[in-house]
Amino acid sequence: MNVSITVYEALRLPGLSSARLIAGQGGTHNLIKWVTTVEVIEDISRLQEGEFLVTTGYGLDQHSEHFQKLLAMKKLSGAAIYTGFYLKQIPQVFKDIANQNDLPLIELPTALNFSSITKSILEQILNKQMELISSSLDFHKQLTQLVVKNEGKPSISDRLSLLTGTSLFIMDESGDLSYSVQKHESISIDETELIVHQDSLPYKDLSEKCQLERKPLEMELNRFKVLFYPISANEKNYGCLIAIKELDEWSELHISTLEHAAAVFAIEYLKEEAVLQTQNRLRGEFLEQLINKNFQTSSMALERGKKLGFDLSLSQAILYVKLENIQDSRHFKKSMDLLNDLARTELEKLGRQFVIRERLEGLMILFEVKEGRNTNWKQDSLKTAGILHRLWKQRFPRVQVTVGVGRTYAEVSRLNQSAVEAEYAADLHTLLFMEKKIIHYDDLAAFHLLLQMKEAGLSLKQFYEEQMGSLLNKSKQGIDLIYTLEAFFKHNHHIQATASELFIHRHTLKYRLNLIEKRSGYHLDSADDRLKLQLAMAAYKLEQYYQ
Incomplete structure (x- = not known):
């Protein structure tokens, strides 16, 4: 439905029965958007696209340059000139220009009033506008009722396609296909392109542009028109609506309906988001209670978990994903939101049940661990952690995260232990000789006994001072013997590798190692003595961390 009428339709109105089309017959399909009556034609720049010009022809018998230019601009939908007032007949040059540009040129008799012309045409335009508003409201009502009835996006998409006769593709915020209704066999979609016949569009790029600019995009492909409408609300993008059908099948009612539909989809997303936020909050509180x-x-x-849609009878582990070194609070909040969205999206793709709880420095994630033919619990939990870490690093390389992985437990009563382990792993990863960004609690094996000692109230300081107190102070030459010993253990007692890291000659390293043996009373070629020093070193690093 168009809210305008064509020149052909206007000429068939009773009020214009005496008007005569004398040139520009090829443009009778032009749409009349408004009627403008002018006595003297001077400033042609004020005339708008689609206006139907009615003039008495005053002055056109002597100075018609402006009018000729106007006829050639292809801006007007048509032009009507009275004969009998100032022009006895319409000049041939006007007819020639009108024919060249398919601009309907109409001769009006003096007996036909200005008011009759404008009234006849504007009444029709107004009637069509009222009809459009009525139909548009009816379509909008149908779509909003589906939202009220919780029919969901698929039902809304199906109804929208039926009302507009279009093939529809609903894209989510990241540009992935959420739902589609395909009415045309010649239209298909793959992971990167929308294909119409043999031509294609990079729909993901266009969808992203549509969302960023927050305005519709329109383009033509073969005999089809493709419209992109952003789905957004409260300054947040939720995706994009893509509608396609034949060029000559589009109407203003269909375009208006798509505009309404974009708002309806936004409401549906907001509703889903509100429900999801409530569900996530309840689940997060549930995880806090478990911890x-x-x-x-x-x-x-177990019963509480069932009510929240979470089966605690399955094997579970906890990840602690920690954001590193973000000082700005707004940047931290944005990073937390992005991390939360990424974790939820990827765990859903993996088909794992999960619960997420925000903590002061990151996310605590309880998730289902699966054991396969070639995969045990630990391997599966590390694989899941690796996927999240890799995707985050790819998308947000400037923001560092550390993932601590707790052990997997089948007993509900031990899940709090997995949480403690995951937090220890994320917090203490810098104490390892070889620093990693994904740390399983088992990687801290050397610290397990020390952590238990600390939790029991035993003094770690007393322990490490008894074993290597003589090494804590630098030598007279300012040599850091603890740092030297740590590098030596890190490289598995390899002289050349240790010397390279310390940027010293291997003879210098041997001198330092002899000094360590002399001060501590231990022999570095003794496995028992090395074990004592390594435990003391771990206790020292752990105590320094907590200080």
């Missing part, structure tokens, strides 16, 4: 062991019995925890 703090607030349930009196395991059966109570």
Whole structure:
């Protein structure tokens, strides 16, 4: 439906029955958007696209340059000139220009009033506008009722396609296809391109542009028109609506309906987001209760989990994904939101049930661990952690994250232990000789006993001072013997590798190692003595970390 009428339709109106088309017959399909009556034609720049010009022809018998230029601009939908007032007949040059540009040129008799022309045409335009508004409201009502009835995006898409006769593709914020309704066999879509006949469009790039600019995009491909509409609300993008059908099948009603539909989809996304936020909050609080062991019995925890759609009878582990070195609070909040979205999206793709809880420095994630023919629990949990870390590094390389992985447990009562382990792993990863960004609690094996000692209230300082207190102070030459010993252990007692890291000659390193043996009383070629020093070194690093 168009809210304008064509020149052909206007000429068939009773009020214009005496008007005569004398040139530009090829443009009778032009749409009349408004009627303008002018006595003297001077400033042609004020005339708008699609206007239908009615003039008495005053002055055109002597000075018609402006009018000739106007006829050739292809801006007007048509032009009507009275004969009998100032022009006895319409000049041939006007007819020639009108024919060249397919601009309907109409001769009006003096008996036909200005008001009759404008009234006849504008009444039709107004009637079409009212009809469009009525139909548009009806379509909008149909779509919003689907939202109220919780029919979901597929039902909304199906109804929208039926109302507009278009093939539809609903894209999510990242440009992935969420749902589609294909009415045309010649239209298909793959991971990167929208294909119409044999031509293609990079729909992901266009979808991203549509969302960034927050305005519709329109283009033609073969005999089809393709429209992109952003789906957004509250300054947030949710995706893009792509509608396609034949060029000559589009109407203003269909375009208006698509505009309404974009808003309806935004409402649906907002509704889903509100439900999801509530669900995530309840699940997050549930995870906090599990970590703090607030349930009196395991059966109570299992029952609570079922109500939240989470099966605690499966094997579970906890990841602690920690954001590193972000000082700005707004940057940290944005990074947390991005990390949260990425974790949810990828865990859903992996088909794992999960619960996420935001902590002060990152995310605590309880997730299902699966054991396969060639994969044990530990390998599976590390693989999942690796996927999240790799994707984050690819998308946001400037923001560093560390992933601590707790052990997997099948018992609900031990899940809090996995949380403690994951947090230890993320916090203490810098204490390892070979620093890693994905750390399983088992990687801290040398620290397990020391952590238990610290939790039991035993002094780590007393322990390491007894073993290597004589090495803590630098030598007279300012040599850091602890740093030297740490590098030596890190490189598995390899002289050349250790010397290279310390940027010293291997003879200098041997001198330092002899000094360490003399001060400590231990022999570095003794496995027992090395074990004592390594435990003391681990205790020292752990104590320094907590200080």
